Amino acid sequence: MILVTGSEGQVGYELLRTLAPLGRVKGLTRADGDLSDRNTVLALLNEHKPCCIVNAAAYTAVDKAETDTEAAKALNTTLPATLAEWAKVNQTHLFHYSTDYVYDGSGTNPWVETDPTGPLSVYGKTKLAGDQALLEAGIGAVIFRTSWVYGARGRNFMLTMIKLGQERDELSVVADQWGTPTPAWLIAQVTATAVREKLKGTKGIEGVYHLTCTGDTNWCDFARAIMQEAQALGISIRIEKDRIKPIPTADYPAPAPRPLNSRLNVAKLERAFNLQLPDWRxxxxxxxxxxxxxxRNLD
Structure with a gap:
């Protein structure tokens, strides 16, 4: 069995569909138990006895994490450590998702996996601690660091922009944070490729990989591209492209600091799995x- 934690999220939803051809897949949601509780996690693992765990559960409320530190630590640090502990005893494959927030966002070059980390926020610090727990466990875990995740379902930047584009005449969007928008379906597809190789017994697939699309943009230009594509598909968008105004991060203060440079180099992932990742557009x-x-199908 392949066990997917956080299966109600946008990545989890895609994982359930994409992993299905590889074997029986079980998704864990909040209704199945509190994943921030170690004993509950161990009980669920002992009940299902998976051969493979894909951990898509995380505390992702970046700003709230600044004050809700213990809850963020429980899901982002303790949960991966508990999964690793169980996986080591039971010889189970483990896959996990990390984030661009483990870097400090300096410079303009895409980050590579060997670059020094330096998270600026509680979210980034708890995610990095989770990564380190998996690496120190020595179980051959695969960690995918991704960024700017969005999808056709759930709550994310793309859907928010489409909604605002239908309601507003003008919009201001940050233009000095750079990264690569990455859809949930791509993350799930790459994960399925890695899971397949692990189940086949392929050696040397472990450690940290950057997983994003290729190319880069800023949030303002991403918003403009979303509006343009939606209009091309006949979706009613009220706001004009030139009415989406660029602003600096300083004009949009938030409790948690954002990395200005979230570009991630994906060459290692493409080599390891013989992939050509798509351009973000x-x-x-x-x-x-x-x-x-x-x-349309819901109408």
Whole structure:
């Protein structure tokens, strides 16, 4: 059995579909138990006895984490450590998701996996501690560090922008934070490739990999691209492209500091799994089309 934690999230939803051809898949949601409780986690693992764990559960409320530190630590640090502990005893494959927030966001070059970390926020610090717990466990875990995740379902930047584009005449969006928008379906597809190789017994697949689309943009230009593609698909967008105004991060203060440079170099991942990751614009177009088609079917 392949066990997916956090299966109600946007990545978890895609994982349940994408991993299905590889074997029986069980998703764990909040209804199955409190994953911030170590004993509950161990009980669930002993009940299902998975051969593979894909940990998509995390505390992702970046700003709230600044004050809700213990809850963030429980899901982002303690949960991965508990999963690793069980996986080591039971010889289980473990896959986990990390974030661009483990870096300090300095410079302009894409980060590589061997670069020094330096998280600026509680969220980033708790996620990094979770990564370190997995690496120190010595179980051959695979850690995918990704960034700017969005999808056709759930709550994310793309869907928020489409909604605001239908309601507003003008919008201000941060333009000095750079990164690569990455859809949940791509994360799930790459994960399935890695899981397949692990289940086949392929050696040398372990450690940290950056997993994003290719290319880069800023939030303001990403918002403009979303509006443009939505309009091309016949979606009613009220706001004009030139009415989406760029602003600096300083004009949009938040409790948790954001990394200004979230570009991630994906060369290691492409080499390891013989992949060619898509440009972020092409992936965005597919994602918006998926969203549009899904909503047409609901009408």
């Amino acid at each position: 092409n992936a965005m177009q597919l994602t918006i089309r998926d969203w549009a088609e899904h909503n």
